[in-house]
Amino acid sequence: MHQPIFALMEIAGYIASIVIGISLGLIGGGGSILTVPVLVYLFGVEPVLATAYSLFIVGSTSLVGAVPKYKQGLLNIKTALIFGAPAIAAVYATRKFIVPAIPQEVFTMGTFTVTKPILLMLLFAVLMVVASYSMIKGTNKENDLTKEQQKFNYPLILLEGTVVGILTGLVGAGGGFLIIPALVLLSKLPMKQAVGTSLLIIAAKSLIGFLGDVGHQIIDWKLLFIVTALAIGGIFIGNLLSHKISGDKLKKGFGWFVLVMGVYIIIKELFLTDK
Numbered sequence: 138m139h140q141p142i143f144a145l146m147e148i149a150g151y152i153a154s155i156v157i158g159i160s161l162g163l164i165g166g167g168g169s170i171l172t173v174p175v176l177v178y179l180f181g182v183e184p185v186l187a188t189a190y191s192l193f194i195v196g197s198t199s200l201v202g203a204v205p206k207y208k209q210g211l212l213n214i215k216t217a218l219i220f221g222a223p224a225i226a227a228v229y230a231t232r233k234f235i236v237p238a239i240p241q242e243v244f245t246m247g248t249f250t251v252t253k254p255i256l257l258m259l260l261f262a263v264l265m266v267v268a269s270y271s272m273i274k275g276t277n278k279e280n281d282l283t284k285e286q287q288k289f290n291y292p293l294i295l296l297e298g299t300v301v302g303i304l305t306g307l308v309g310a311g312g313g314f315l316i317i318p319a320l321v322l323l324s325k326l327p328m329k330q331a332v333g334t335s336l337l338i339i340a341a342k343s344l345i346g347f348l349g350d351v352g353h354q355i356i357d358w359k360l361l362f363i364v365t366a367l368a369i370g371g372i373f374i375g376n377l378l379s380h381k382i383s384g385d386k387l388k389k390g391f392g393w394f395v396l397v398m399g400v401y402i403i404i405k406e407l408f409l410t411d412k
Contacts, residue, residue, distance in 0.1 A: 143181070150179035154367035155374070161198055162375015164388045169195040169311045169339075170268050170395055172368075173261050174402060180360065184254035185236065188261075189350040190361055191309030192232070196343030197365045199311060199336045201372055206333030213334045216287075216324050220316070221338045223295050227302025228342045232349030236306065249407075258406045261308040265399030271314040272392025290323045297323065306346055311339040 153175045161169065172194050176187035206212045243251045251259075297319045301312045313335050320331035350356075 146179045146181070150175055151363070151367055153179060154364045155371040157194075158198060158368035158371020158373075159375040159378070160371075160391060161202060161368070162372040162377075163379050163382060164272075164391060169198065169313075170265055171398070173258075173309055174398060176364075177258065180364075182357075182360075184257045186354055186356075188236075188257060188307070188309030189232070189347060189354050189356070190364070192228075192305070192343045192347040192350070193361055194365050194368055195309070195311045196340050196347060198368050198372060199343065200340035201369050203333065203336035203340055205376075206336060209333070211329050211333035212337055213326060213330050214337075216289075216320065216326055216330075217334050217337045217341075219289060219291075220294055220298055220320065220324070220334075221341050223298030224302035224305070224316075224338060224342045225345050227299045228306040228346035229349045231303050231306025232346045233353075235303070236350075237353055255406050257308060258402055261310065262399045262402035262406070264304065264308055264310055265395050265402070268310075268314045269392045269396035269399060271318075272388050272395065287325050293323050294319075302342060302346075305342055306349070311343060313339055 153171065157169065157171050157175065160171075169191070172191040173184070173187050176182040176190055177184050182190060203212060239253050239256070241253050243253060243256050245251070297315075301315050301319075304310070304315070305312050316335040316338055317328075317331045320326045320334055321328060326334065
């Protein structure tokens with residue numbers, strides 16, 4: 138009975154994997170925020186495991202996206218190392234120690250029990266709502282900071298890197314919407330370089346964070362490689378389409394879609410999940 142429905146959802150999941158890549162190629166980020174919902178709702182992957190898979194998919198796609206940015210001179214290695222170090226340490230520690238330590242039943246309110254999967258999906262949904270705001274609002278016009286001496290605010294960089302790392306570790310999202318403004322504000326990096334540099338930071342912390350799960354989780358490598366390959370293929374399609382489609386308009390539209398998805402997940406997990 139459920140076999141045809143499951144097959145259709147699986148096909149939808151593969152199509153959505155390509156769409157994630159296309160959105161990354163078109164708007165340079167944000168697409169990865171859909172990875173966890175696609176894995177949970179279309180492939181039926183358990184939420185805790187889905188956040189681990191997302192780290193691998195987000196890390197791999199970001200690494201592919203970083204290569205052309207490096208060739209174009211839009212990737213600052215020194216800044217990536219300074220920002221990336223605390224984030225990498227935080228995300229690895231979160232996946233290795235914090236996520237396994239979260240109890241299966243976190244707390245109970247009346248008849249409703251907040252389980253570990255529900256908690257992670259709610260955290261993820263809140264992150265989607267916050268990310269959607271930055272997409273809808275859009276970024277400021279190109280910062281003319283190329284002539285300004287690059288300076289690093291080390292205490293704030295350490296704090297920001299740690300917070301982003303813990304957040305990435307918990308929900309499996311890249312956190313580009315937090316990293317890019319921080320790179321501009323805390324290291325005086327021009328916007329285009331900030332976008333390219335953020336891809337390398339996201340790739341490093343996501344892939345190293347994923348290593349924290351190896352040994353804790355039973356991983357379906359076949360599914361993981363197929364979804365990753367489709368998303369990477371989507372990036373190249375997105376890059377080709379980006380010459381014909383306005384990225385700014387698309388980003389706002391995508392932001393509204395992410396907002397609706399985030400609100401849907403909150404409603405689903407709180408009110409529509411079997412208690």
